[in-house]
Amino acid sequence: AQSVTQPDIHITVSEGASLELRCNYSYGATPYLFWYVQSPGQGLQLLLKYFSGDTLVQGIKGFEAEFKRSQSSFNLRKPSVHWSDAAEYFCAVAANEKLTFGTGTRLTIIP
């Protein structure tokens, strides 16, 4: 069965600093990978996705993620965070029509 690990429960970053959120997955075949963002009390918004091809994928809001098969990772990055990026971030892997989510990383932005 597939699984997703987000090792960082909570990350605090200064506004304007760079960001990297870690995600490791376990899946036997080529994975379909996603990053979602959730603001408090809201649903999930898709930031970006990887299905195949270029391993560096660009998403919305200036986010990007790199798929590294050798490391089973799909880390999310942003060169300069904004206060509005404070939210919960979920990595997910799709298999057999189902999404399996990681436990999420809560991002706090300090001025």
Next chain:
Amino acid sequence: GAVVSQHPSRVICKSGTSVKIECRSLDFQATTMFWYRQFPKQSLMLMATSNEGSKATYEQGVEKDKFLINHASLTLSTLTVTSAHPEDSSFYICSASTGLTGGNEQFFGPGTRLTVL
């Protein structure tokens, strides 16, 4: 495009009553809809998968008689929490898939906050 709505956004009910939550795909036909449950500060847990016109498939540990799912059309699925109790209080999120995009990408609704008194 690919907008999913949920209604209501928030509901408070008394213990023992039933609550119905609607999930609609507004601008596309959803071959499959999913229902998730999210406890505070936790991840989303898949409850069930439903395909239009057929019975829902429930995940292990989810009571199908308590959480009734109906997927009557390609744009509407409903989740009914029957005889709700305080432990059913949670954030319920639906998603919809066209089955056409790679990885069966899911589009999420804004969620419904259920509070059972």
